[in-house]
Amino acid sequence: MQPVTELRRDLILVGGGHSHVLALRMLAMQPIAGLRITLVSPHSHTPYSGMLPGLVAGHYSFEQAHIDLARLCQWAGVRFIAAEVTAIDPLTRRLSLAGRPPLVYDVVSIDIGSQPELDAVPGAGEYATAVKPVAALWRRWQELHERIVASGAAADYRIAMVGGGAGSVELVLAMAHRLHDRPLAFDLWCGASRILQDYNARARRSVMEALQHHGINVHLNARVAAVEEAALVFCDGQRAGYDELFWCTGAAAPPWIAASGLATDANGFLAVRDTLQSLRDDRVFGAGDIATQINHPRPKAGVFAVRQGPVLAHNLRAMLLHRSLRRYRPQQRFLSLISLGDKQATANKGLLTATGAWVWRWKNRIDRKFMARFEQLPPGMPRAARRRLPSLDGASQQAACGGCGAKVGADALAGALAQLHRDFPQYCTGGGDDAVAVPAPVGVAVVQSLDLLRQLVSDPWQMGRIAANHALSDLYACGARPVSALAAITLPFAGSVLLQRELEQLLAGALHEFAEVNCRLNGGHSMQGPELNIGFVVNGVSMSPDGTLLGKRGAAPGDKLVLTKALGTGTLFAAHMQLAADGRDVSAAVASMLQGNRVAAQLALAHGASACTDITGFGLLGHLLEMLSGALGARLELVQLPLLRGAIEQVGAGIVSTMHAANVRSAEWSIQQPQSVDETRLQMLFDPQTSGGLLIALPAARAPALCDALHSEGCVDARIIGEVLALASGSTAPVQVG
Ligand SMILES: Cc1cc2nc3c(=O)[nH]c(=O)nc-3n(C[C@H](O)[C@H](O)[C@H](O)COP(=O)(O)OP(=O)(O)OC[C@H]3O[C@@H](n4cnc5c(N)ncnc54)[C@H](O)[C@@H]3O)c2cc1C
DSSP states (O other): OOEEEOBOEEEEEESOOHHHHHHHHHHHHSOOBTEEEEEEESSSEEEOGGGHHHHHHTSSOHHHHEEEHHHHHHHHTOEEEEOOEEEEETTTTEEEETTEEEEEOSEEEEOOOOEEOOTTSTTHHHHOEESOSHHHHHHHHHHHHHHHHHHOOOTTOEEEEEEOSHHHHHHHHHHHHHTTTSOOEEEEEESSSSSSTTSOHHHHHHHHHHHHHTTEEEEOSOOEEEEETTEEEETTSOEEEOSEEEEOOSEEOOHHHHHTTOOBOTTSOEEEOTTSBBSSOTTEEEOGGGEEETTSOOOOOHHHHHHHHHHHHHHHHHHHTTOOOOOOOOOSSOOEEEEOSSSOEEEEETTEEEEEHHHHHHHHHHHHHHHHHHHSOOOOOOHHHHTTOOBOTTOOEEEOOOGGGGBOOHHHHHHHHHHHHHHSTTTBOOSOOSSOOOOOOTTOOOEEEEEEEEOOSSOHHHHHHHHHHHHHHHHHHTTEEEEEEEEEEEEESBOHHHHHHHHHHHHHHHHHHHHHTTOEEEEEEEEEESSOEEEEEEEEEESSTTOOOOOSSOOOTTOEEEEOSOBOHHHHHHHHHTTOSOHHHHHHHHHHHTSOSHHHHHHHHHTTOSEEEEOOTTHHHHHHHHHOOTTEEEEEOGGGOOBOTTHHHHHHTTOOOTTHHHHHHHHGGGBOOOSSOOHHHHHGGGOOOSSOOEEEEEOGGGHHHHHHHHHHTTOTTOEEEEEEEEOOTTOSOOEEEO
16 A cells, blocks of 8 residues: 555645745645645636736736636645635634635735725725726726727716826726727826826836827826715815726725734734744745735835745745745835836836837736746646655654544544534534434435545535535435435545544535535544545435425426536536636536535426436436436437536537546437537537536426526526427437437
8 A cells, every 4th residue: 555645734825916826836846745735815816917907908818817726726736715814813823714614724824915995085995996806897897898899988988097006007008098999088096296106207207198198187186085976076175077986096905914913014914024924923924915024115016926926935835844944135126017008018117217019028028928837837746756755744654544544533523523513503413322313204204315526626615515415416306305414524644633624624514505404414434545535325305295206207208308507517627637627617617516406406396397317427318318218208409508617618629527438338329310419519418417407307388487486596507408208119219419
């Protein structure tokens, strides 16, 4: 048996900012045995600030201007948690996350950027779109752009930008360039007596010329005191109208940094030493806009975040391996390249300046070179090199035991269960007898099912939710409501502290789902092994008062077939493993797997379903065949198949799940020789689904109402995808596709 290194410590990176993406890449190329790294950031994609104006101007696509964090983490072997951190408690080393359980760290690094100061001006938060978070700005800009391009805008439509620094100037120029053929008015409102305070006079002049050239009205000494609907109110009492308002003023830190008790500067930014460690807590690192280097304060600019990345990577490794940390001294003067909307740019460094198309091309080369590091990720480390990795203190290298020697230790298990019992008192026993009675009304049949999954997503809480939904789905397909569950979990080899953390996250995810449907987790079994596996035995009783259950058999000729969720998880996760999937598509697939089938099953029963099954590993066709008895066939309309974003492109590119070929082998025979069908869509019939939807047969007259009801209950992809047929005698292929 191969020796394995236990996981011993958690390094958590909060925020997918510029320093972190660089540090993450470097840490992945020089891994530490026994270290588990997690990145927490709200979205799968993070913007590269240098290209943001070019994105708005239309010079770059979304993909060119964003780093796909989900893909980067998949490559790096790092857990990616799409969430927002809302608090940090340095004493208990806990990070609070919005809408989900906290995470515990051994070492943490914070690189969450900054946001414009909106709170200081009444009404700004309500009426203005802040330039950060960029995801919200991008959404708003796209809506505005589409609206103006599609329906035009009144000649006096005013787009206002409040700012005066480089970001605001670049953005308003980019907007004006993008909409240059529309009769709009652009205003830049600047509270100071000049824009670009820290730039030299020649650079400022060049930028002012560009603003004039683009017809942007620059208003100086115009400090906004309040914002009202459609009006800015200035400190001198003057007012000015706007139709759309963007806000790009001085940077502010989220209040939870100061509320944590960690040392901050006067503006609430994390105060760090030259090693990028918090002044008072060696385990907390900070980089980018959110951190202020107390010995060397600098303006909040991406250039510093980028420069800090390699130092941060070095110091995180050094801290974990007890080596000496490096001190970082940021440069006094830095090159600033301001894009001027139309592929022109101005360079500013100290007293030097230059303007022109060549400066934009220079900037473009620098920005694209930076992004190429995340687009073309190097191949993984050879196995031999992995064996020589430095390891953390106490990370044992030993052939793992089998049998009960592989169980999760009693301390980790008891600790996790005690916490879960506190969080879900009604749904988690917290330990007890060796076996548990399954409660059911007298005379009522209990239906049982078991489903297990290999790790699919790196976020343990989401993995627990998906596994619970996947297992419960079998009950729903039978028209049963869950009563109780037992867990079967294999955790990757780890020390007891990390085992407890992982178990807590997994089961908290599962209990989140179980509590939602009033299902009690009665117990289970947990082991250690080379990789994560999680599954549940679930018990249920009929949803109907009369004890009716649904079955796979029972459909009649003429029944319509309704599919409640989109297909494509098999191909999308195969692509994700090959680093070929877009993180947004992966997020959409995860969201689909997190949607349970309870409501769909209730609606199926209420609408007189004659048969039902859930779509999982055998794909739509494999599971449909289970519904067709000897005399039944079916017709499927391929164009009606609901598909997850990006799925058809992956199949078209030849990326399918390893299970796909087996599904083709076992079900291909059933398809009547198709004439001129879309071959790629046909392949979607074989795509294995995790936590897939229900396939419901019901009388044709009731199918539209079922679809309407499903849509209004949030099953937005539900569709009628075909119908059940009487099979012609002698026919050996029961399924027609069209
Ligand atoms: C229009 C514009 C153009 C700019 N152009 C330049 C330029 O050309 N050069 C330059 O040097 N600077 C530029 N800047 C400034 C630059 O954007 C910032 O200085 C830079 O982005 C800071 O990088 P960062 O690593 O600190 O954080 P960011 O790049 O802001 O990244 C922060 C990340 O953390 C995530 N996050 C935020 N909150 C949380 C949370 N609570 N929990 C978890 N994750 C969180 C975010 O989603 C994001 O992924 C520009 C700014 C703007 C607005």
